[in-house]
Amino acid sequence: MELNIFGIGILTWIVFIPIVGMIIVLLLPDKNRNAIRWTAAVATGIQVVLAGIIFAVFDRAKLGINDAESFQFMEKYSWITVEAVPWVGRIEINYFLGIDGLSVLMIILTSLIAFIGVISSWNIDKMVKGYFALYLLLVTGMMGVFVALDFFLFFIFWEVMLLPMYFLIGLWGGPRREYAAIKFFIYTFVGGILMLLTMLALYFSVAYTDPATGQSVHTFNILHMMNPANYVDGGLLSGVDTTWRYVAWMALFINFAIKIPLFPFHTWLPDAHVEAPTPISVILAGVLLKLGTYGLLRINFPIFPDATVYFIYFMAALGMISIIYGAFCAMAQDDFKKLIAYSSISHMGIVVLGIAALNTQGMVGGVLQMFNHGIITAVLFLSVGVLYDRTKKRGLYDFGGIATQMPKYTGLAMIGMFAALGLPGLNGFVSELFSFLGAFEAYKWITIISVTGIIITAGYILWTIQRVYLGKTPEKLADLKDLTPREVLMFVPLIVLIILLGIYPAPAIELMNSSLSHLVEFINAGGM
Template identity: 45%
Template sequence: MTDLGTNILGYPILSLVIFIPVAGAVFLLFLGRSNEFLIKLSALIFSCVTFIVSLSLFTKFDKTTYGMQFVELHDWIPAWNVRYALGVDGISVLFVLLSTLITILCVLISWEAITMKLKEFYISLLMVEAAMIGVFCSLDFFLFYIFWEAMLIPMFLLIGVWGGPNRIYASIKFFLFTLVGSLLMLVGIVVLYDYSGGTFSIAELDALSYPYKMQFWLFWAFFASFAVKVPMFPVHTWLPDAHTEAPTAGSVILAAILIKMGAYGFLRFSIPLFPEAAVAMTPIMLTLSVIAIIYGGVVCLAQTDLKRLIAYSSVSHMGFVTLGIFAMNTQGLEGSILQMINHGIITGALFLSVGAIYERTHSRLISDYGGLATVTPVFAALFMIFTLASIGLPGMNGFVSEFLIILGGLAANKVIGVLAATGVIIGAAYMLWLYQRMFFLQEGPKVHGLTDLNMREITALVPMVVLIFWIGLYPNALLSFMHVSVEHMIQQVEAAKATSVAMGL
């Protein structure tokens, strides 16, 4: 059962973190379009204030309990038993912090890149931030679904208005894939509401037990939404198009935060609410995860488009995440949560870097580069750090999470674990080959006369470098947050396994 704790701070910090970006968006509405600097500065200030406020979650969090903390409970629609319920545990608190940090970096990297409809762009960016944080904080299914769907419209606009030449196709594809999956989840939520006698409270629904047949169908209803968002193979095809056409800020948000919402859904709902079904579906989920790991990596080897390569690498890396989740052991679950954070940092940094060089060349073709190490040494050094982190070099954050996931995978199924480990080798191959083609070899047609990163771009990338080494050298800084919550989830899984054995499943 999800335990509802108290708010030790005495003020509604989660509401502040959600609604400060909304207040920023409203403030931007009243600014004149001609005052571009004030628009950008206001967006930066509101995103920085949101991040600073969210740091209280990190410093005041109690790591010794699995229950929800900083809880806010208010009646909202009494006739339907809908409540405004917010809270975070050791898993969700990390994603709130990542969301607030990434938004600041998106504002910085967009400072010169976005030249049209500035006000609308930053309003969309702030609204996406608010919706994403709301997803991670919601303790009521009705509220969760509102935030889940509210994220769609501003993200659709970010891709469709400020994206590349094929932005309309990419944005509509993203919207339709996500919407169809979400509608199936909505059906599942309504079924739960009816079965429970009329509650949307996630804690109350978690306390109930459901017949296996009901669990089976509800698991797949929620799977439809979460798998699309991750995205898992074979419903991943929207992601490369969305990443390729989105502006840099859109790509960073997609990679760093948005696709984590699907995996978070598996952790928060699929396993706790439908544990017997989740255990029964484990072989299918592990198989799909391994296919994603290997398929995503192999496709990366064939890419000529820089952003598309990083997009397919996300399919592979998120395959590790779902593998760890459905390994259903401590190493796998903790590794998958850490991998989500690490992937957000590393891939977010890669897209920030690509965006910086794209501003100068307006080319995503890998063949247009070459010799960048000589022309842009600072960019080359930073990109090397992100490349090594992506392939899981020991001492950097990518190593710890992938190592834990492979350990968890081996414990669950040795064949699956070995196959997943080959994904690490493939990842090293495509990332190092990419680096060789971009930074060494003969100077490409777009390289001559390029300027190195400026101070604004370096400022956006340095926090990522710090996090890469901090987590890589001291992973317990984050593992200590999630450990108690994961152990509680493992207890639920073990009980479900015992029930499954008794039922002969």
């Protein structure tokens, strides 16, 4: 299926609209702050509309994953082609975009969170122009990763996110922003180098035969990398279950695990979250962490099904550790943002456990959890941001009795809290249930231990509610204003989704069900 707007594919629009916005922002004069903000809002707003169109016309039955024919909204143009010369085959890098059931939810999530991030950035006053220019560049990077089907393109989008994020944390962040920014940069860069080396090794191991000319073509096409028939004889990563394939899987896994972040690669996250300004925390927790699990599903699983199966227990165990460890750490925090950061580690652990089940239930649960967690943590970080804007405090013991002061705000924040806790009727419950159900089929004991994480989660969330929202108000916090209309606007869409998907998750599940079932079959068949 194709969908063109003014002759340009819809995916190109949705990826590059923020870049257009960025160029306009850069051309606007420094003083004109509102024009800059509105440009960013319009650019991300258009993305939301485009994501809505994609949601409406997306064909739920098509499989995707490894089958180029059933990807949707495909765009494929030759980007760099070097004709065949002696000794080496033809070289090609394509501008290749397309989505399937795995990526469609992520696109909706990204556009939504990016838009809400802009609304939440409205009160940023320091270097507004630079802020929104970098913000929009970051959005392009995130969106690009979710639609790229060429490894080279995927890598470029992946790395493009680094520098804006470094500056956004480092220039607009809290007191220890510099440390947090460089820590984030280094962790992600280490992962990036691992991915670069693996990408090159894959490139030299894969060559498909061009049906038109019969030439052997080295390619970065991810779909070609999934086909065992395309591996050249004697290539580094050719064969099945070889040591090099395990090494390559591990290199990619570490890169994605840093992003997720999975224990023991998680230490950058609490720092980055605490120091980043609110909207960037929202983006970070809402979208950036999902890039890790998305990468596992898009690249590690289908390209290395043999290594995936080999390491799957290891992966599930890391998921389990993250769930329990993250929850305990969250319990011990007295900084609100740090608490949410550790709860993210815990909740992303559920995603990893779910997808490691390698059955449809777990997989669907995991991907749905990615989406739900994105929305829930966005609400949680926005809640902290609202309090921080008013009091310049984040300590859990600094607050109390907010419910009587700001009833509207407390109501909305509590819904987010309860969704994070996994209360039935809200979206978090559905995806956690599916993930654990799927995982239980595959790993009995790991799942049983992991589920206890839910109890700890309930513990720290209820405790937080008690400390912050209930009880007596300290005198210093006497008259806090309730939410402004702008703030209500940024909460509402997320809260609606939390409730809606809690009661009726079918629209989201339908989107991905067929693709994910196909992915499960594909891996279990060893990539055949």
